[in-house]
Amino acid sequence: MKSQIHLIRHGITEGNQRRLYYGAADIPLAKEGERMLKELVAEHIYPEAEGSDFYTTGLIRTEQTLTLIYGEKEHSVIEELREMNFGQFEMKSYQELKEVPAYIEWAGDKTGTFASPDGESIVEFRKRIENGFDILMGRHRLKELSVRHSGKDAFSTVVCHGGTIASIMEFYFPGKREHFYKWIPDPGHGFTLDVKAGDVLNYGEF
Template sequence: MPTRIHLVRHGATDLTAEDRFAGSSDVPLSDEGRRQVACLAARLKREKLDAVYASPLGRTMETARTLALPHGLEPIAEAGLREIDYGHWEGLRRSEVESTFPAEYAVWQEDPFAIAPLGGESGVNVLNRALPALRAIVERHRHGTVLLVSHKGTNRLLVSSLLGFDMRGYRDRLEQSPAALSLLDFMSEVRARLRLFNDISHYEDLSERLLTERLPRW
């Protein structure tokens, strides 16, 4: 019997809607994000979960608490699941970064896995902490079912690595919508099968504005 990981991105924040870099910035969920997460909690309430882990940032812990409540579980903070730190880009709109730091942004766009913004992290840095954390959780809960709440960049890096993708394209080739659900089955700490990816069917009955206009294009 495999170990099943429910991999979730936190719900939307105001910075999500404004297309800002908010990696290490500790921002709360927006009202919209809380509605998204409530829909996911209703979807998962009949699942048998053995544990819930989350990045220690406020938006991920709030998401995790909402999802864990129907199961009588308390989320466990896991620092390795934190989002990428964007350094001196934190809090800026993407358009502001493109205009203010054009050369730095262009180099980063070519290889975000190896290149980091000034004072921030590269994809390599993030994967070096997130992948061991995930593997330790799989080992700790062998043959169980665990929910992990993390972030857009971190989730995409993990899935890219587990599936053997070219890591330089993790941002261009994979999406992670707010409060999206992905399922991974692990036969061992290193053998994973993707069963579901970036599913938001639990809140598709919300407004079209929420699903399209408010989501950043990257």
């Protein structure tokens, strides 16, 4: 039996185009994001969806991405897998923030424990993602058990965020890449995790 979890980053948004800090902001895909996803679908880069359980984080950009890739699919929401909340820095650029004392202090933090005003710290973010992935893995494990004797495969497909995916990948494959940011896939791309009985074994990219 094949057992896989597909992690897909949502398509391009205004936040990506303008290089803004955003995670909690519920913004839609940009027109470019919609166009690019349609092109990627035409290139057949996405994992098979037959029999998959589908998930989003409930934010509009993940909902739109799921629909553009796989059509209208019944799915569940795991809010714990949302992108980092940047608090008062949301929807602002480096140029807008570079002289703000709170931003300077936050950006210079090497411990990961300093939260942006009204936002969350890196440590808090990673713990939330760990909890969210535990929820997902628990549901996927039930999927594995439900198809174990049927000869079918177990697939779970999650449309989420770049920071979310990087956090998951760095947790399971420490030292494989030199920096957290090297794990962030391009918009519309992601990773397939091969799993067995709740363990992540290896990965592939798409």
